Amino acid sequence: MAHDLFDISGKKAIVTGGTRGLGHGMAEGLLEAGVEVTIFGTSESVGKVAADFTERGYKARGIQVDIGDREACKKAFDKAVEIMGGLDVLVNCAGVQARHPSEEFPMEDWDFVLNVNLNAVFQLCQLAGNVFLKQGGGKIINVASMLSFFGGLTVPAYAASKGGVAQLTKALSNEWAGKGINVNAVAPGYMDTDMNVALTNPENPRFKTIIDRIPAHRWGTGDDMKGVTVFLASGASDYLDGAVIPVDGGYLVM
Numbered sequence: 001m002a003h004d005l006f007d008i009s010g011k012k013a014i015v016t017g018g019t020r021g022l023g024h025g026m027a028e029g030l031l032e033a034g035v036e037v038t039i040f041g042t043s044e045s046v047g048k049v050a051a052d053f054t055e056r057g058y059k060a061r062g063i064q065v066d067i068g069d070r071e072a073c074k075k076a077f078d079k080a081v082e083i084m085g086g087l088d089v090l091v092n093c094a095g096v097q098a099r100h101p102s103e104e105f106p107m108e109d110w111d112f113v114l115n116v117n118l119n120a121v122f123q124l125c126q127l128a129g130n131v132f133l134k135q136g137g138g139k140i141i142n143v144a145s146m147l148s149f150f151g152g153l154t155v156p157a158y159a160a161s162k163g164g165v166a167q168l169t170k171a172l173s174n175e176w177a178g179k180g181i182n183v184n185a186v187a188p189g190y191m192d193t194d195m196n197v198a199l200t201n202p203e204n205p206r207f208k209t210i211i212d213r214i215p216a217h218r219w220g221t222g223d224d225m226k227g228v229t230v231f232l233a234s235g236a237s238d239y240l241d242g243a244v245i246p247v248d249g250g251y252l253v254m
Contacts, residue, residue, distance in 0.1 A: 002019070004235070005235050006033075006088075006230060006235075006236050007230065007234070008030070008033050008034065008035055008115050008143070008233050008234045009033065009035070009234075010034060010035075010036075010044070010087075010225075011020070011030075011034075011035045011036070011089055011177050011197065011233065012035065012037075012038075012084040012085070012086050012088050012089070013027075013030050013035050013036070013037045013038070013078070013087070013089035013090070013091060013233065014037075014039075014040065014080050014081075014082065014086050014087060014089070014090050014091065014124075014128075015030065015037055015038070015039050015091040015093060015171055016029040016039075016067055016091065016092055016093055016094035016120075016124065017037060017040070017041070017093040017094030017095060017143075018037070018040065018041065018046075018049070018062075018091075018093065019041035019043065019045050019046050019049045019062075020041035020045075020049075020193075020194065021162045021191070021193035021194060021195070022093055022143065022188055022191060022193060022222050022225050023039075023091070023093035023094065023143075023222075023224055024222050024230075025221065025224070025226055026091050026093055026141075026143075026222070026224045026225045026226065026229045027039055027053075027060070027091075027220020027221050028222070028226065028228070029226030029229045029230055030089070030091075030229060030233060031053055031058040031059070031060055031081070032058075032226070033230050033233075035058075035059075035088075035089065036059040036084055036232070037053075037058070037060050037061075038060075038061050038062070038063060038080040038083065038084060039060065039061070039062045039183045040062075040067060040076060040080075040094065041062060041064060041065075042064065042065070042066055042067075042094075043064065044064060046062035046063065046064050047062045047064070049062060050062030053184075056215065061080075061083065063076045063079060063080060063232070064220065067094055067116060067120040067123075067124070068112070068115045068116045068119070068120055068148045070119075070120075070176040072192055072219045073123055074123070074127065076127075076190045077124060077127045078127075079099060083132060086131075086135075087128060087131050087132075087138065088138055088139065088175070088233075089136070089138065089139045089140075089141065089233045090124060090128040090139070090140045090141070090190025091141045091143075091229065091233075092120075092124055092125070092140070092141070092142045092143060092165075093143045093210040094116060094120070095109055095116065095117050095143065095158075095161075095195075096112065096113055096117060096178045097113065097158050097195050098110075098112065098113050098155070098158070098213075099153060099154045099155055099156065100188070102154070102156045103197055103211075104128040105156055105157065106137060107109070109157060110142070110156075110157045110238065112157075113157035113158055114157055114160065114161050114163055114164075115185045116166070117157075117158065117161030117162065117165065118160075118164040118165060121142060121165055121168065122168060125140055125142070125168070126170055127177060127220065128140055129172070129181060130184060131251040132179075132180070133176075133179060133181070134179045135182060135230075136178070136179075136180050136226070137179075137180030138181050139181075139182050139187070139231065139232060139233050139237070140169075140172070140181065140182070140183040140184070140234060141184060141186060141232045141252075142165050142168070142169050142183070142184070142185040142186075143185065143186055143187075144162050144165045144166045144185040144186065144187040144188055144244050145158070145162035145165075145186065145187055145188060146187060146188070146246070146248060146251065146252070147159040147163070148162045148163050148166035148185075148189070148244060149187070149246075149252065150189050153196075165185060166185055166219075169183055169184060169185040169201065170242040170244075171241060171246060173241040173242030174242065177241040177242070180182060181244065182232070182238065182240060182241055183242045183246065184232050184237065184240055184241065184242065184244075185243070185244045185245070186225065186228050186232070186244075186245050186247055187244050187245065187246045187247065187248070188221050188225065188245060188247050188248065189211050189214065189220055189246065189248025189249055189251040189252075190248070190249075190251065191219060191220040191221065191222075192215065192219040192220065192221055193222075193226075196219075197221055200219060210243065212247040212252050213251060213252075214248070214250060214254065215249060215250035215253075215254055216249030216250055217249075218249065220247065220248070220249060224247055225247060228245060232245075
């Protein structure tokens with residue numbers, strides 16, 4: 001039955017950046033579908049977010065970790081897999097941003113953005129891939145961006161990192177699709193999150209420009225990420241590999 005294709009109850013997942021914004025929505029979508037979720041977050045709030053989910057009857061836990069620290073990231077990954085007793089789904093949603101004119105962009109900001117947005121994504125994909133290869137399958141969901149398709153302004157590091165996420169997704173898919181591992185990415189459009197707080201201010205001239213280009217006539221939210229996350233985590237996506245799926249209200253086709 002079609003319903004069974006989307007049944008992911010009892011699966012186990014790691015969601016990075018799950019304390020707020022899009023990652024919170026993706027984690028919540030998995031939890032609502034019956035998945036056990038471990039959230040990675042950089043601040044102490046990760047414990048409270050996980051506790052809030054638990055109070056609502058979901059099976060959630062939080063691990064505070066800087067995924068940009070390779071040793072800490074591996075320890076957190078191993079701890080999550082041990083606590084949950086396995087892993088079926090990895091969602092790489094954590095991301096950072098820095099804005100400067102390209103000619104003035106500080107190299108320390110470049111390194112920071114690339115390390116979190118791309119290097120950590122590869123490390124976690126590699127760690128999860130080794131688990132999935134041993135068990136014969138698994139799902140990896142990376143979070144790309146509209147800037148995987150175009151360059152943006154004053155965000156060269158972010159654009160480079162998200163372009164890298166899209167290409168990394170395809171490269172891993174080439175190697176692992178025939179081994180039961182589906183690697184795909186979601187490319188959110190303009191989303192009403194903390195990262196875009198300056199742009200979501202109606203007094204910002206770009207606010208109207210952006211809204212006018214979105215056929216759905218609104219900014220996206222974390223809730224808009226739930227459906228595609230459940231789909232990519234489920235058997236319904238078993239023959240989908242290396243895709244970068246826009247969730248953008250039609251922005252790219254306008």
